[in-house]
Amino acid sequence: MTQLTAYIEGIGLLGPGLTDWPSSRLIFNGQQPYKSQKTILPPPALLASAERRRSGAVVKLTLATGLEAITAAGLDAATLPSVFSASGGDGDNCHAICEMLASDDRQISPTRFHNSVHNAAAGYWSIATGAMTPSSVLSAYDASFGAGLLEAMTQVVIDNTRTILLACDTSYPEPLHNCRPISDAFGISLVLAPQQNNLALAKITLSLTDSNSYQLVDQMDDSELELLRTTVPSARGLPLLQSIAKQQHKQVILDYLDSTCIAVDVTPC
């Protein structure tokens, strides 16, 4: 069986009731209770004011989690290739465009249009950090976290480079929310490296499983966090973070596509 190994050097996390990795770590390992409350998105400080005004939730979310992970790893974002993975684009923006296109006045604004591309967050990230490095921008619906992790791991192993995975999702307003009920903005960023250094938090070794492992998918200890895991695609990565927070040496099975899961052997560093 093919196995891919990388070292996690930095984690960024933002979501309902989760404000960053250091405080969330205490929740995941049981030292603090989890209390769900609406995700607070910080303004994207790295962007110039014009771009800051134009940026939507998905941009604020990715910049926040990405910078947290990069800072923790002590790296310059401009040096890292990146993998952006999200089920969909900016929900508010998409709704506004569809609403206008269904009206008598179809003249959507240029800013709305360029923010509608799935790679808007990747574009703003590149502008904000000055990164001219390659960027992969992916979607796999509910399997988006797994797809992003696979892409990032193959970059690390095959291109022998550090990379940053930015998996995130934002919610749609009604009426799309009813068709795609993502509860709130949530994002995980991971800096992954091919070699171990003294900042490494964990070694992860990934392989694909078959469909029989679906019932073995790891869950969150806390029932509210488990609900978050199952309702936001990027939160499918939470069991990996829970395992790292608990300093466990174990195999975590992550939800991926309906016919295959991702097994991650986690070894604390």
Place this chain on the structure above:
Amino acid sequence: MNPLLLSHFTATSSIGQGLAPTLDALRQRHAGLLPCAFETVDLTTFIGEVTGVDQVVLPEQLSHFNCRNNRLALLGLNQDGFADALRDAIAKYGPQRVGLFLGTSTAGILQTELAYRERDPSTGALPADFNYRTTHNTFSVGAFTREYFGLTGPAVVVSSACSSSAKVFASARRMIAAGLIDAAVVGGVDSLCLTTLYGFNSLGLTSEQACRPFDIQRNGISIGEAAAFALLERPPEKLDVDAILLLGIGESSDAYHMSSPHPEGLGACMAMQDALKMAGLQADDIDYINLHGTATQSNDTAEGRAVNHLFGNTAPCSSTKGQTGHTLGAAVGLEAVICALALKHHFMPAGLNTEQLDPNLGIDYLLGNRDQSISHVLSNSFGFGGTNCSLIFGRAG
């Protein structure tokens, strides 16, 4: 990189459904662009629409995937025996060892645009038969193709605007090299919708006539649609001389602006350089460049500068968007197939609609078809958000 074989490939666009009509259209200098009469769109612009998309019927058990983008995907998959070749590959390697990597920019968003016209007047709800997952969602074309063939291996949709169906080659290469899969379906499917037509119009980027790449008077794009696919495998020891290989990939980001390219084409230059490096080739080795060539002022200027910087003014190049229109997330899928046809048939397609070349850009832009032996071609794509990807293809012999 270890070269990968394009063991089968196909393309469907406004110039032809399948390889033979596509090659014929290129040879006959036939364009697929017509004044826009799509849906209820009231814009003065030209589009490259694929005929017969709405007559395609999805299999009963997959009817919930029904939307223009998936109909176009199915139309494309059934050309040139591609679907049968893929089934053979699945039988040979196993359904879990064949990866799926498709590019799209808008997937089936047309379905949502239509649904928004039918919202419940009292609740605002979308109609009950609207299915977000199987139509609107970016991954819908991946999910549809996966279920249609019973694939169970890794699957993803790449959606980085106009570089989407170039980047799929990069993701597939890494996953094959990592040993997670033995073969990959790569390609792009993007279909006409109001979001892109009105969106590019809002930016002042659609031309009122058929697009004229690299013309001094160029004034914008013509939007098209396409479905193009290739099957990538590790090459066997013995290859036909005219087998087509993927030899190099270069990827970069502009870090400049969301909807304008870096004015000097710096990111574009990096992508082309990295593709050459990965292929182990020099600029002189490239016999033909299929340009991104969208026909906007700024895109062609930036790309022209980048190409001139690396290749001077002697590398024959053209944009085939004057024939097909800009098929956005399917563009490089389609243009990779055009490159493969060029290599196979020793033929360089001219750019269409261009009357007076922009003299400031200093490149050898082909205004007439050229028959000439060629070994290596480069295909460029540079998209919104400053996402760049260049691919190099070559003949086995």
